[in-house]
Amino acid sequence: MGFSFHGKKRDVDAEKHLKRLHKTVPFIESPLQGADHDHLVFSQRHEANTVELFFDLFFVANLATFTTYHSITDGSYLIAYVGFFGILWSCWFQVTLHDVRFARDSIYERVCKTIQFIVFVGLALVGSSFNPGSKKANNTNFRILCYTLIISRGLLAIQYGVVLFYTFRAKFSKLYLPLGLMIGLYGVAAAAFGAMTPAFQEGETAHRGVYVVWYIVMTLESVAVIAISSIWRMLSFKKTHLMERMSLLTLIVIGEGAIGVTKTVSRLMGKYGLEFEGCALIMCVIIVLVLLWALYFDNFPHGHYGTIRQQIWSLMHFPFQLAIVGIVEGSQQLVLARYVIKNWEKIIKGIDQACWYENQDGEKLRDSLLKLLDYWNFESKSETLPLQDKVLAEIYEIGNATGICSPENIADYDATGDVPLPFGQMIFQMFDGVYVGLGMKLPVDKVETYSASGVAIHSWRLVYLYFWVSFCLFVICSIVFLILIRRHRADTFDFVSIGVRFIVLAAGGALIALIANENGLYGFLASPAILPTCLALFFLILFFDRLSAAFCNWHLRKSGEPYAEEYAEEHHHGGHGGHEEVLGQAAHASGHSHHNSMVADHRKSTAWSIHSDRVPLTGGTGYHGPEEGYAMTPLMSPPAMNTPPVGL
Template sequence: MAKLPTTQVRRIDSDDSTISWGLDYLQEEKITPLTWIETPVTSADDATGEVRLFVRHSANTIELFSDLFFVANLETFTQTHSITDLRSLAAYLGFFGIIWFTWFQITLHDVRFSVDSGYERMCKILQFCLFVGFALVGSSFSPGTKEHNNASFQLLCNILFATRLLLVAQYSVALHFVRKRTKALTWPLSLTITLFIFSGGAFYSMTPAFSPESGNGLGIYYVWYIILAIEAAIALGISSVWRNLGFKHTHLTERMGLLTLVIIGEGAIGATKTVGVIMGDGRLQLDASLVVGCIVFILMFCWMLYFDNPPECKFGTVRQQIWAVLHFPFHLGMIGVVEGSQQIALAWRVLSQFGNFLSDVHKACANRHENGVTLTNSTIAAFERLKMPDSPETREIVSLVYQEISAIGNDTNVCSPANTTGGDRMFLPPRLQNLTKRVVGVLFESYNGVTSSSDDPDPGEIALPAYTTVYVYYWASFLFVAASFGIFIIITRHKDRPLNVFDKAAVASRGVASLLAIGLAAGAASEDFVFRYLRSAATLPTVAAVFLVILAVDRYTKYLSAKTLRRNLTGLGDWESLGSQVTVNPKN
């Protein structure tokens, strides 16, 4: 027998206390041996078909650990891909969809059949390795563009096949243990296994489509998402028909909440990086501090809006599954809000500095009509007032700006009255227009951490369209988040828990916020509006203010709902009067 540590030895006065203390010691020190494999079935009645699975009502640490691999993939993909146009945005959304639905299928298994054992931990290790493979694919995931990498897409097909093969093995093990106790779940589990055999085979069969001679294979990309959608629909449909495989008593709602939490946390990591970029010179600036503060407020308000309104404990099997799958657009929107807030902050920094440079150059050229050395000195002074992150790539492209300025100074009559007459009040001669494009391209590359090659378009040409894309994506993400918050409230209510004053006001406030997002996104039709709105730093305060108003409405209407409910139950009109109605009989 193993000798207990001397620090754990206590005086024992009876056999019962010895046993009790020994069991406490085993529990506290967690020295109970880990079983190799454990059955997920606790009880079963073959006559009635009732099965009780070993379900947990809360997530364990290894599930939270697996969520970190999911978010790490998003972080890696975000760092290696910049959203500059619709294609890059589609690639971002597509990669998110692939890893989210893979995570979703793993979660649907774990909340019902996962029991901590050596076997389950080995399965988790394999899943972690596969998610690391997703990160490898994500670094070069650009479908439909000239940068497409067919070798990476073949690897992605193989990884998707491997994840489904692992799910086949896990559900087969679950079927083995269930069949020992009852035959009631043999058919639905067999259907689930068949589903993943077919979906995995479909993913693997796509591998030849990405051979080197197949081109970019644009048409085949959509098959990934069709398979993922069908797979999720059938998996949820099976659990809807066979309610014993449902999620009513599982911790599925907590798993969705945990992933939401780590997504918001990933936004916090990005926010700290953004602070270093826009305030890296060490100076405390009021406008920059306001922008950073708004990012923090947005993250906090997102957390409050989700976790202050948890779903009802029981709101129906089908409703719960719809609620769970609706987290895909919700998480997609949440990623867009937390990551987009950083991009909006960087856009403000770039466009505000560019606006100042443009104004200084316009004054020197169109107002004072400077020429030669005088124009060169004024332009250099305006450019040197810009604050940009310092890097070898930035220094290389900055030298090109100085060459452009010197060439302008060597020309004559660049800013003569004849050359500075135009309909726009910020009109500049063609030579200076080219310079301003070069400057905004330098700012865009330096703040967004991207570098262009000789084959890429001029950064000055893509900077403003890229920010327009980010602007639309940001408000679309806000729309998804606000609408999802409202839908979650509606879908978790039922006939035994109808909508009250709070619910109606909450849905209305989120609906108004959604309409506001649509209206502001429509402003992207005017590039001048986008430029002025982003430059003004009003975007993030607008989002923070809208969230704050929603929270204020929630708090007030919750108070009204609680007051009304209390009045209906007790007939009392205020909280204090309840205490006055309670008679306490002191002991003699």
């Protein structure tokens, strides 16, 4: 007897006496079952499933690991960072292009995903010491990368081969050639990566130009996949969830910045507690992350806006997401740079106070310098412990010197610009301790030649450069996105939003040009103004976007003209009917007679089927080419109508 409320049994109790049919995972399923017959495209589902999200986690784990092990200290490390991100992104992109069209949950698909997880773990192994520009390049590491890429592309060739098998079995000959081209494409890519391995034999050093093959092959395969799907429209991404996959990866890349913020907070304030300027800079980084999210998702496309434009939009996510990584990582490095410079100023100020202003000598001078040293607690970390001993030795030498800070000697120091050697050694060793104490990873080849502070000063110039270049690249990509996704007649919003972005782009270019002025550059770096400047520019874009959008909406509603909404309301009742009703009311109020055509166009542009499984394609499915639309011959005759009973 089931529970009841007010004398009524729950619906669930109606089946309580029945045995349930358990969910099972098939060994393999035909990707043709996910075909959309109305539009003659593959559409397995309209949102990412859990295994796709799981796959994304391996991407961000690789990115976070690589960022942890690689501090950008010179141009070669920056190129290595961009290069590895390109390899990582290309592998993710190729897998995603297959999955959104053909992947269906099965044991076969789960095995393929497991192999892809292993590939990304292999990339993580390679990323820990990936630096093709180094003179001490690890050839074993590069061979592992080649083998990993061979597995990745070989698996994709097998997966497309499975799709071709089911297509062949269904006798759908129109897809034989494009799928065969896809298999050949990945086979050639795997062969190219395999041909690179002899160049990375042990002891081989003449292979600097070979690295380019990775990027040439990956660029060509991405362009080829997009071209094939543009020519054979049945392989397009029109009804897939590709846009959602790209947006989720963008969100994950921004989220990786949130992980970096927590690390930066612990570095800055985990030891000495809260500080106003540090808190303000961290807040700037957080708000920059929020604005990056808002600028992307506030202008995210809704509905279909063109097959080729959609694929260009997808490819543009590589420079776009690379720009996000540059902004996020650069902002954190700039915060750390400001922290280090501020502490360096504190060291100089402490020494000036004890020696230049108070003219301390002997034990009193020694005790003042020891108190200054104790503030940074260098002995608490293994990285800074050797520097602690060196600084102590210099302090005791200064304390044993007589009259080193006498007024006469201070006057000589000011006249000549020289500093006593023990003071100079102590200052630079304390500088190194502050920088290394933040957990910065310093390359061994740099430390052998330069001090840690010298590496830091050189790297900040590069950080400043790639931060603002990434900023400009982000703005350029956002302009391209606005142009690509526009489906309606241009209005004030389009002109204002693009115009403001060009103005902000010019401001970013001017800030990049500041690098030519050495004094101006390091003066700007020493100030806390860089991140607020970036924040103000992003806010300017967002403000004028919202202002122009509100003005356009007000003007359009006031005019009484028919209009189309960019997207349907998320929380209205009745599904998309509410959206169509708004369109109908607008058209009716204006007296126009083309209401039905507007609604039909709206349905055509934004309608999505709610069914995840579809009738599989067969050899009888008709395809008349893009110029003739997506017409389809019926797969079965319409059911015969029964004769109505006599008398009705």
